Amino acid sequence: MRGRAFVLAVVALLSVPATAQTRGDDPYFNAAQAGFNALQVDTRLWLQIFLTSAGHWPAVPNVTFSRRLFDATRQYQLSRGEAPTGVLTKPQIDQMLASASSVLAGWRMRWVPHPTRGRQLWVPIGLDLQATRTDLGVEMREPRNRFKLRFNAIPATNVRATYEATLREMVGSGDTINFKVVRNDFFVITGNQGRYSRYVRYHTDGDGILGFDMSWSDDDAPVYGNRLVTVISGSLWATMSGATTNCPPDAMRN
Template sequence: MALHRAHRTALAVGLALAGPWPLESAPALAQAPPGYAEAESRFAFMETERRVRVQTLLTAAGYWTGMPNVTFGRRLFEAIAQFQGENGFRPTGWLDGTQLARLRVLATQKLAPWGLRTIAHPLRPVAIWAPMGLGLTVERTPRGLDLKDPTRRLSLAYNYLPGATVADSYAYTVEKFQREGATLHYKVLRSDFFAIAASQDGTDIYMRYHQDGPGALGFALRWDTRATDLAAERIAVLLSASLWSAMTPDAPFIPLPEFSVPDARAVALPPVQTPLPAVPPPQAPPAVPPPSPSGGKPSGSSGTGFFVGRAGEVLTNAHVVEDCARVEVRGPLGSVLAQVVARDPANDLAILRTGLTPPKVAGLRTGIRLGEPVAAFGYPLAGMLSTSGNFTLGNVTALTGLGDNTSYLQVSAPVQPGNSGGPLLDGNGNLIGVVTAKLNALNVMKANGDIPQNVNFALKGMVAANFLDSNGVTFTPGAATAPMAPADLADHSKAMSVFVTCR
């Protein structure tokens, strides 16, 4: 008799949750599928945390049942291509900004009700994830924690077995399941862990235990097979990934998947509203046509952008050019109309085509260290501050944004409304980020009674690189290794930057 769908899924989960090695290290087929080489190359260009995050989103959306890998494989290529095919995209095996935004939507539909949070074991210094959004009650036990869904759809036992080995625990569990008439869909035993997927009396079960010093540490997740809307097999994959990452020295760190709306304490730097300064007449490029009588933002707003392509492509924030009847870019030779050729609202990025010949093009660097000096350039508070731009200095104060969002850097360089979309440079003049947001000081003061100072955020260079690459913009890798004097750095950043107006 064919397995119930949930049981078949549990079997697939068991095969994948054992670790990446059973299938990923199998000999490669002689002929790679079309597009595989390009997809592998693009994956290799991504930073490790972004590779992992994409795979956790694929898991939540129901397309990936393996441990997050830092290397690309045939299974991952096929999972991405399946997602693309089922969502109306060309199955290339790599994700552009639009596709990633769609994947986030699908993943959030599950991540939001699950409400994954880390829970620490009371006896061991190891934390795993748990779907606390399901209203789980937590009970302390002699071995650890029991978490139960009040509606009896799901339960999670997180236990430490002192004096036990994974081999003994595995043998005992298999024998017990067989004695009780459970169906074993999958079982694997290795020197440092075991994993078992089974079903019994209308319940699917997934267990994973690792050797932890003189004992075994792990969890058993059980769920009602009738609760198909819960997609608990995906929860099992993510919980197993969290334990595997915590217990395996060479495993990549797996950040907790995002599932909520952006934190209200962080606000995108708003484009500056009217009054706008008069735009000086162009000298070399053609004149800007008169404003359109209708459409777009009636009073205008402004932000910052910078050159990323030799053909005059400009990168800025998506919110700077949102709902514009027309976009103007003011560079060293005057102002021209710009065309928005790509927008990624999820990552708040946009590409403008200007036709200008850039005096400087940003050289993009994809790695950064905590504490490094940084510089920001932009056109904040247009109509109030200098029309020639503002240059500020600071440091990288955190390698993630609010909620440990790995797409962002936190910096102390002061920024204001109108800095949105401006370049964030390292001390050598390489681009490392796109200035995007700042902490909402008023909200934080109301909540905590204190005003935060210089807590600002920039999208990492890697996020920008992926966006540019997926839209066919050839960018220049950052290669500058010699520190620049602040005045030289200011000239350098100003030469690559432009004032962007939205009307």
């Protein structure tokens, strides 16, 4: 979806009165939820991808409105010194789109298939990545070593065993673990060591697992690693779960 089309679609948010009353002590949540639910599914996802790319939403896109998304939208409004209603105005949308589009244009995200499994992942080819085939898939590295991503398929293993092995390896190498979660069908571990951050995510895939292991230095332009890893993680989650997803933006041209 191009930037202008996105703005027109999100205008639906503006038709819901921000003063609508709700039960409880928050007079704005129902209005924001109604505006979000009025959007088409792909536009709901794009709204969150743009918020993430602009640095305001650190979570995988979801088609359901949540208190976390409401709070993130209000924080964005507060950062502009404006009323935190959770219902975006057109000037707010325009600024968010401009900021996000600049970042997305630098990333130039594209679907990249795994060499053997055929599953796809969004990859920032705008970072001039150097790709190397590996036994497990492909490794992509930014020339100045500010970004590295390994897109791996590991046969004959499961989520729990790989989670435990990866956690031991990260702790043993000196990483500070910031977040970890393991479920029956996927796991995520995040950590950092000095100026480098690392994010590992794998999902069940047949009789093995498939996922990515990403590391980056600091969080500056053009990498913006904390934003980038959220967008990539969302693309893997959509690929593996069969959820609705979008095609990568092509530099957000109008």
